[in-house]
Amino acid sequence: MRILIVEDEQRIANFIKRGLKEKQYVVDLAPDGEEGLYLAESNPYDLILLDLMLPKKDGMTICRELRQKKIKTPILMLTARDAVRDRIHGLDAGADDYLSKPFAFGELLARIRALLRRQRPAANDILQVADLELNQLNHEVRRNSKRIELTSKEYALLEYLMLNANQIVTRTMISEHVWNEDFDSFTNVIDVHMANLRRKIDKDFKKELIHTKRGSGYILKG
Amino acid sequence: MKRLKLFRDFIVGKILLFFSRLLRRKSPRPSSVPHSLILEISLLYTIILGIILVVFSAVLYMMLSFTLFRELDFELKLKAQEISQSIQSYVKIYGQTEDIFNTAVEKTIVQEASSLKKWWIFGAERRWLKLRTQMDIEKDYINFLTSRELSVAQSKNLLEEPELGPYFLRAARTAYGNRPNFYDLKFKDRKIRVINYPFVSPLIELPSSKQNSETLAGIIDASESFRVGKEKLNNQRYILQVGVSPQPISLLLQNWLHYIVVSIPVVLVLASFAGGVLALRILQPVEEITNTARNISEQDLSARVQSQHYYKEMNKLTDAFNDMIARLEKSFKHIGEFSSHVAHELKTPLTIIKGEIEVSLMEERREEEYRRVMNIALEEVDRMLRTIDDLLLLARLDYQPGSFHFGEFDFVGFMREVYSQSKVLARKRKIQVKAQWPAERLLVKGDQLHLRRLFFNLIDNAIKFTPSGGEIEIQVTGDKGAVRCAVRDTGVGIAAENLEKIFERFFYANSFPGGSMGLGLSMAKAIAKIHQGDIKVESALNRGSTFTVTLPMEKIEWREKIGK
Numbered sequence: 001m002r003i004l005i006v007e008d009e010q011r012i013a014n015f016i017k018r019g020l021k022e023k024q025y026v027v028d029l030a031p032d033g034e035e036g037l038y039l040a041e042s043n044p045y046d047l048i049l050l051d052l053m054l055p056k057k058d059g060m061t062i063c064r065e066l067r068q069k070k071i072k073t074p075i076l077m078l079t080a081r082d083a084v085r086d087r088i089h090g091l092d093a094g095a096d097d098y099l100s101k102p103f104a105f106g107e108l109l110a111r112i113r114a115l116l117r118r119q120r121p122a123a124n125d126i127l128q129v130a131d132l133e134l135n136q137l138n139h140e141v142r143r144n145s146k147r148i149e150l151t152s153k154e155y156a157l158l159e160y161l162m163l164n165a166n167q168i169v170t171r172t173m174i175s176e177h178v179w180n181e182d183f184d185s186f187t188n189v190i191d192v193h194m195a196n197l198r199r200k201i202d203k204d205f206k207k208e209l210i211h212t213k214r215g216s217g218y219i220l221k222g
Numbered sequence: 223m224k225r226l227k228l229f230r231d232f233i234v235g236k237i238l239l240f241f242s243r244l245l246r247r248k249s250p251r252p253s254s255v256p257h258s259l260i261l262e263i264s265l266l267y268t269i270i271l272g273i274i275l276v277v278f279s280a281v282l283y284m285m286l287s288f289t290l291f292r293e294l295d296f297e298l299k300l301k302a303q304e305i306s307q308s309i310q311s312y313v314k315i316y317g318q319t320e321d322i323f324n325t326a327v328e329k330t331i332v333q334e335a336s337s338l339k340k341w342w343i344f345g346a347e348r349r350w351l352k353l354r355t356q357m358d359i360e361k362d363y364i365n366f367l368t369s370r371e372l373s374v375a376q377s378k379n380l381l382e383e384p385e386l387g388p389y390f391l392r393a394a395r396t397a398y399g400n401r402p403n404f405y406d407l408k409f410k411d412r413k414i415r416v417i418n419y420p421f422v423s424p425l426i427e428l429p430s431s432k433q434n435s436e437t438l439a440g441i442i443d444a445s446e447s448f449r450v451g452k453e454k455l456n457n458q459r460y461i462l463q464v465g466v467s468p469q470p471i472s473l474l475l476q477n478w479l480h481y482i483v484v485s486i487p488v489v490l491v492l493a494s495f496a497g498g499v500l501a502l503r504i505l506q507p508v509e510e511i512t513n514t515a516r517n518i519s520e521q522d523l524s525a526r527v528q529s530q531h532y533y534k535e536m537n538k539l540t541d542a543f544n545d546m547i548a549r550l551e552k553s554f555k556h557i558g559e560f561s562s563h564v565a566h567e568l569k570t571p572l573t574i575i576k577g578e579i580e581v582s583l584m585e586e587r588r589e590e591e592y593r594r595v596m597n598i599a600l601e602e603v604d605r606m607l608r609t610i611d612d613l614l615l616l617a618r619l620d621y622q623p624g625s626f627h628f629g630e631f632d633f634v635g636f637m638r639e640v641y642s643q644s645k646v647l648a649r650k651r652k653i654q655v656k657a658q659w660p661a662e663r664l665l666v667k668g669d670q671l672h673l674r675r676l677f678f679n680l681i682d683n684a685i686k687f688t689p690s691g692g693e694i695e696i697q698v699t700g701d702k703g704a705v706r707c708a709v710r711d712t713g714v715g716i717a718a719e720n721l722e723k724i725f726e727r728f729f730y731a732n733s734f735p736g737g738s739m740g741l742g743l744s745m746a747k748a749i750a751k752i753h754q755g756d757i758k759v760e761s762a763l764n765r766g767s768t769f770t771v772t773l774p775m776e777k778i779e780w781r782e783k784i785g786k
Contacts, residue, residue, distance in 0.1 A: 011574045011598065019581035053566065080569040081562055102573035105580035 001116060001159065002026040002043070002177050006036030006062065007051045007078070012101075016049065019105055024139055024155045025112075028180045033057025040066055044176050045073050047115055052079035052090065060093045067094035074115040078103070113137070120163060127162040130222035132201065132209055134162050143205060153178070154197045161210065161220040170217040194218065260501040267497035272490050279482045286478065290471045294415055295404055301362065302402065302419035302464045305330055308354050309421075315350065323423065324374075330354060331364045331375045363414065363465035365390045366421070374460065385409075394418055394461050407465065413472075414465040421460040507536040511543055523551035563728030567609050567740070571602035612741040616727070619748040626669040626752060630776055633666040633705050634659045637698050640674060644681040644694070652690040655681075659698040664705050665776040668753045673773075676749040679742040680709045680757075680769050687713035687767070705775050710768045716761040724759065746771075 003025050007013040010031070017027045028043070030036035033054040040048055040062070048066075052059035063075055074096045079086070082100035090098050096118075097111050113125065113136060127134040131144045139155055141148045150158065156178045161169060171190055175183050183189075194210075202208045211219050312326035363386070364377035371391055380386060386409060393405040397418035407414040507527070514527045526547065527540045575598070582595045618625055641657040648655045666673075684694045688711045695710040716724060723729045727744045743757075746769075750757045754774050761767035 009570055009574070011602070012570065012577065015574065015577040015581050019577070019584065022581070022584060080566040080573070083562075101569050102576040105577055105584070 001046045001156065002028070002180065003047045003049060003112070004028050004030065004036070004039055004043070004045045005049045006030045006033065006040075006054065006059070007049070008032055008054050009051075012051075015105075016108070019109075020112075021152070023109060024152045024159070026156060026178055026180045031055075033059070033062055037062050037065060039181070040071065040073065041069065043181070046119070046177065047112060048073055048075045049112075050075050050077050050095070052077060052081060052086075060089065063090070063093040063095055074119065076108075076111060076115060078108075127159065127165075129162055129165045129220055130207070130209060131205075132162070132222075134159060143201065148200050150197070150200060153193050154200065157193055157197055158201070161218065165220050165222065168213055168217050168219050173217070260498060260505060263501035263504075264494050264497035267500075268490050268494040271493045271497075272486070275486050275489060279486065283475070283479065283482070287471075287475050290474070291415075291468070294466065294468055294471060295417070298404070298415065298417040298464050298466055299402055299419070302417050302462050305364065305464065306419065306421050306462055308350070311353075312350055327366055327375045331366055331377050363390070363416075363463075365394075365463035365465070367391075367394060367461050367463070368459070371395070380465075386414075389414075390416065390463055390465065393465075394463060397461050413468055415468050416463055416465040419462040419464065421462045423460065504533065504536070507533070507540055511540060514543075518547065523547055523554055560727055564609075564613065567728065568606055571606045574602045575599045609741070612745060616741060616745055616748060619745070619752055626672060628667050628669055630665055630667050631670060633664040633700075633707075633773070634698060635663070636666075636670065636673070637677070637696065637707060640677045640681070641696055644678070644685075644696075647681065648685050648694060651685055651688070653685055653688050653692050653694055655694045655696065657696040657698075660700060662700075664698070664700040666705055666753075666773050667776050668773065669749075672749045673753070676746045676771065677707070677709070679746045680771070683742060684709055684711035684713065684767075684769075687711065689713070700775055703775050705773045706770055707773075708768055708770045710766065712766040715763040715765055716759070716767055717763060718761075721759055721761060725757070 001024070003020060005013050005016055005020075005027060007016070007029070008031055013029050013031070017029060020027050028039055028045075030039050034056040036048075036050070036054070037057060039045075050059045050062060054062075059077060059079070063077070066073070066075070075094065077090045077095040077098045078101060079090070079098075080101045087098045087100075096115055099108060099111060117125065125136040127136065133142045134155075135141075136159070141150055141155065141158065157174065160174065160177050164173075174190055175185060179189075198208075198210050202210060209220055209222065211221060213219055308330045309323070309326045312329065313323050316322045316326070361379070362377065363380045364375075365373060365380055366375040367373045371394060373387075376387075380390070389407050389409050393407050393416045396405050397403060397420065400420050402417055402419045405416045405418065407416050511527050514525050517525045526544045578595045578598050582591060637657070637659060641655065645655045681694065681696075688694060692712040694712075695708075697708045697710070699706045699708075720729070725743050725747045727741055729744075747757050750771055750773070755772050758770045758772070759767060760770075
């Protein structure tokens with residue numbers, strides 16, 4: 001799950017980024033409105049955290065412009081302005097949710113999960129393919145009730161594959177959703193992580209769930 | 223001229239005082255139920271109109287009555303004159319003898335107009351008679367008597383009412399000298415206005431008076447309507463009395479009075495109605511303002527009174543009201559923005575502290591991690607305290623200018639200190655600071671603590687907006703009783719449309735890193751103002767800005783010190 005944070009206050013952006021990373025999200029930062037809009041337009045984020053008072057371009061404008069360009073990425077507004085009128089304006093500009101500062105970090109995580117859940121048909125926090133289970137709340141992965149320990153990158157990779165189960169997932173898709181802007185496409189980092197993940201998921205079990213589709217990508221099938 | 227003006231002012235003042243008292247009398251203690259203004263206006267209007275009408279009618283009545291009576295007197299005098307002329311002309315025609323005089327008197331006073339119909343009268347006699355008839359004295363009471371109150375001749379109507387005789391005699395007694403006088407004769411319920419007209423006999427001499435007395439008596443006997451006193455007509459002075467009833471005049475005046483008495487109340491009733499309608503019309507905008515004012519709340523100040531009225535004064539009122547609402551709306555908006563900025567400014571550090579702590583508590587951390595979070599929290603708490611201090615200082619600058627400690631000091635020395643400290647600040651960003659000041663001392667009266675804050679705010683900003691390797695220049699000059707200090711930077715500059723706004727509290731511009739300028743510049747300006755100074759800014763985008771602080775110089779005391 002890749003999230004964009006548009007926030008001009010360096011320290012706020014920092015702790016959100018750190019907190020989200022610990023929860024296995026992939027995070028990009030934009031320190032002003034223009035860069036935020038550019039990143040949101042050029043990458044397929046799963047969610048955008050948007051501050052309202054921003055240098056160069058304010059949050060409301062970014063929100064409106066994204067919606068005009070048919071970019072339907074869920075937007076969660078974060079702002080110190082919490083009057084009912086401000087919230088109404090924010091939601092009307094195209095935001096999906098609104099959280100006023102200062103906020104409880106747990107609530108931010110819950111709202112992010114809720115917004116992401118809304119994007120898929122089975123709206124719960126446990127993803128399941130055959131006997132493989134992934135709990136998005138406590139990030140536990142079990143196969144046949146046996147717990148499997150994963151690194152955060154492996155978790156993010158598996159979560160993405162499970163969210164797109166029974167579909168071919170290309171390397172580009174993986175790089176866009178599981179890695180952030182710093183991703184270097186000339187390395188074989190995806191292959192390395194994928195190999196590790198396959199070893200942990202499939203090695204001890206009869207049935208293989210992750211398959212390689214030569215020339216196109218990977219598929220997770222039950 | 224000046225006196226006249228003073229007098230006019232005095233009169234106008236008195237009138238206003240009178241009406242204000244009138245108003246006050248009608249509106250009792252403020253604790254009681256308030257009156258309707260419309261009722262009061264129409265009542266006052268009616269009362270004023272009533273007073274004017276009564277005074278006006280009274281004056282008119284008096285003038286009319288005076289004129290009519292004067293006319294009556296004039297007419298009486300004219301008649302008396304004509305009668306006396308008629309007698310004299312008769313005597314002139316027929317000879318100056320006593321007989322002829324008596325005949326003339328008789329003919330003039332007693333003769334009836336019908337005599338003209340008698341065909342045998344002709345020639346000079348007829349001409350005379352014609353003239354006499356034209357006098358129109360048939361209805362008047364005429365009494366001709368000697369100065370010794372002996373009646374020589376009386377007109378027919380007087381003869382018919384012998385009881386009037388003594389009254390005329392009494393009137394005759396008021397005569398004096400050679401001038402005619404008037405007398406009001408009251409008889410029962412009748413009034414007669416009488417003129418006593420002195421008449422001098424036209425006879426030149428009276429030697430034959432005794433001789434002619436027989437014949438005269440004969441004539442008197444012959445004519446029943448003519449009586450001659452027993453006394454001889456040896457006195458040349460007579461009194462001609464002409465009396466007229468003033469009844470037509472009295473009737474006219476009485477009718478007039480009736481009309482007035484009846485018409486004034488009718489006019490007043492109509493006027494009070496009209497006054498009410500007028501007041502209602504005039505107060506229409508007041509009603510509108512009331513309705514608008516009711517609709518205005520702190521949530522919505524957009525309501526305005528429709529401001530095109532027939533009355534100029536009401537337009538002024540509605541304009542003033544609308545202006546007031548506009549100002550309120552502006553200041554409400556300003557307060558709203560200000561408080562939202564304050565909230566933002568205080569909530570940002572709180573968000574950081576809360577977020578850092580919560581994230582660090584999500585899992586077990588190493589000690590350094592906790593230490594890092596603690597440090598951040600401490601810094602953010604300091605930042606909040608700074609913001610609160612700034613806000614309090616600004617409030618003090620606004621409302622308690624007395625709480626500053628003003629003292630005289632040398633501005634050049636002061637800036638030298640500021641300069642050396644700012645060099646340290648700028649070194650971290652690799653920015654060079656230059657300074658320039660005059661050789662002599664410049665004396666300034668002010669609060670050094672706050673002035674230091676002013677200049678550090680300016681220099682902080684300059685450092686903040688100047689890229690590394692840039693340059694900041696401080697230039698102090700003193701002339702024309704003012705000390706000027708320019709802080710020039712080679713930073714990002716300020717867009718022309720924002721030049722004035724940057725001094726607003728928490729002015730927020732998209733072009734600034736960090737968005738808000740915070741309170742620094744607005745505080746600097748407030749401090750300058752407290753010192754009777756000012757801050758001006760010039761700027762060119764991407765080339766830099768110059769902030770110039772002007773402070774008044776303490777000149778006189780400086781000279782005194784030189785003297786010492």
